Amino acid sequence: MARLTLRGAAALVLCVATAACNRDAGVAPTSPTQLHAAIANSQRTEVPDAPILAIGHRGASGYAPEHTIASYDLALELGADYIEQDLQLTSDGVLVVLHDPTLDRTARGAAENCKGFVIEKTLAQIKTCDVGSWFNGAFPQYARAEYVGLKIPTLDEVLERYQHRANYYIETKNPEDAPGMEEKLLQALDRFALRGSAVRRDQVLIQSFSDASLRKIHGLDPALPLVQLFSNIGSANIRATLDQVRTYAVGIGPSSGSVDAALVDAAHVRCIDVHPYTVNDPGQMAALLAVGVDGMFTNFPDRLSALLGSDQARGKQGAKGVAGARAACRANE
Numbered sequence: 001m002a003r004l005t006l007r008g009a010a011a012l013v014l015c016v017a018t019a020a021c022n023r024d025a026g027v028a029p030t031s032p033t034q035l036h037a038a039i040a041n042s043q044r045t046e047v048p049d050a051p052i053l054a055i056g057h058r059g060a061s062g063y064a065p066e067h068t069i070a071s072y073d074l075a076l077e078l079g080a081d082y083i084e085q086d087l088q089l090t091s092d093g094v095l096v097v098l099h100d101p102t103l104d105r106t107a108r109g110a111a112e113n114c115k116g117f118v119i120e121k122t123l124a125q126i127k128t129c130d131v132g133s134w135f136n137g138a139f140p141q142y143a144r145a146e147y148v149g150l151k152i153p154t155l156d157e158v159l160e161r162y163q164h165r166a167n168y169y170i171e172t173k174n175p176e177d178a179p180g181m182e183e184k185l186l187q188a189l190d191r192f193a194l195r196g197s198a199v200r201r202d203q204v205l206i207q208s209f210s211d212a213s214l215r216k217i218h219g220l221d222p223a224l225p226l227v228q229l230f231s232n233i234g235s236a237n238i239r240a241t242l243d244q245v246r247t248y249a250v251g252i253g254p255s256s257g258s259v260d261a262a263l264v265d266a267a268h269v270r271c272i273d274v275h276p277y278t279v280n281d282p283g284q285m286a287a288l289l290a291v292g293v294d295g296m297f298t299n300f301p302d303r304l305s306a307l308l309g310s311d312q313a314r315g316k317q318g319a320k321g322v323a324g325a326r327a328a329c330r331a332n333e
């Protein structure tokens with residue numbers, strides 16, 4: 001299998017370059033300089049079409065309030081190839097971008113509007129809430145006056161702002177509590193003419209912990225690239241699902257603690273990409289790159305971007321390269 005060989009070679013180059021030959025995710029950190037050189041070298045010669053992806057987890061949420069336009073703008077500035085959206089549905093049927101099913105952790109404002117479940121609030125109520133102030137209190141080292149008063153974006157507002165200039169990594173969150181979420185997501189992609197570019201060049205990846213949600217989307221449009229998320233259930237348990245996952249998804253998003261070389265290899269044999277979450281420490285990033293992951297979610301896209309360097313395709317070209325490599329991999333099976 002071509003993909004396995006190429007990734008295996010990249011990992012070997014890293015291993016040789018860094019002497020970090022323990023193939024567990026918990027290997028000692030490699031030096032960014034050595035890592036950069038090894039990745040650049042391996043990709044120039046062996047995997048020019050399969051870049052490693054930096055996914056801005058809730059944007060650049062280490063530096064700015066998660067899932068706000070400020071966080072997405074910053075993620076793209078800092079080199080994220082994708083910006084991530086977690087979806088919730090309002091009581092009047094609008095998809096908004098927020099991680100938690102409830103407003104309490106990150107929203108500030110009148111309790112009747114900004115406390116409790118998103119699914120029980122109208123969009124008008126939600127739009128009264130401030131989701132920037134909590135961040136300034138929680139992370140004073142990154143606090144900025146302009147974060148105060150930031151609003152929860154609708155999915156349409158995010159797609160409208162970045163259109164075809166960004167890649168999107170969208171999660172159907174708690175879809176069992178939000179009937180119709182999948183159809184609404186696909187309608188939003190159609191409104192912004194993103195479905196075709198999702199299919200052709202991975203401009204949109206759709207992720208979920210819910211296999212039912214992903215299977216539903218696969219039923220609605222089998223060509224859309226989907227990613228099955230896993231909580232930290234361990235490498236062996238995830239490996240046991242891969243033959244099934246492969247029937248509807250092109251990738252897996254495991255918790256970083258479940259990732260080892262056996263999982264990456266088992267996925268690559270099936271032409272499945274591996275995008276662990278959420279990786280913020282450069283040493284852990286390096287260790288995961290050394291076992292051959294294809295990208296990762298991070299709150300600090302600049303840290304991963306620095307490790308990856310500028311020799312590989314990034315952004316839209318990077319996503320397109322990944323889509324092409326996967327198609328070639330599946331054609332060779």
Ligand code: G3P
Pocket residue numbers: 057086099171207229253277278297
């Ligand atoms: O979607 C990848 C990762 O974000 C999953 O965890 O809880 O941050 O959505 P969570």
Ligand code: CA
Pocket residue numbers: 084085086171
């Ligand atoms: Ca997520």
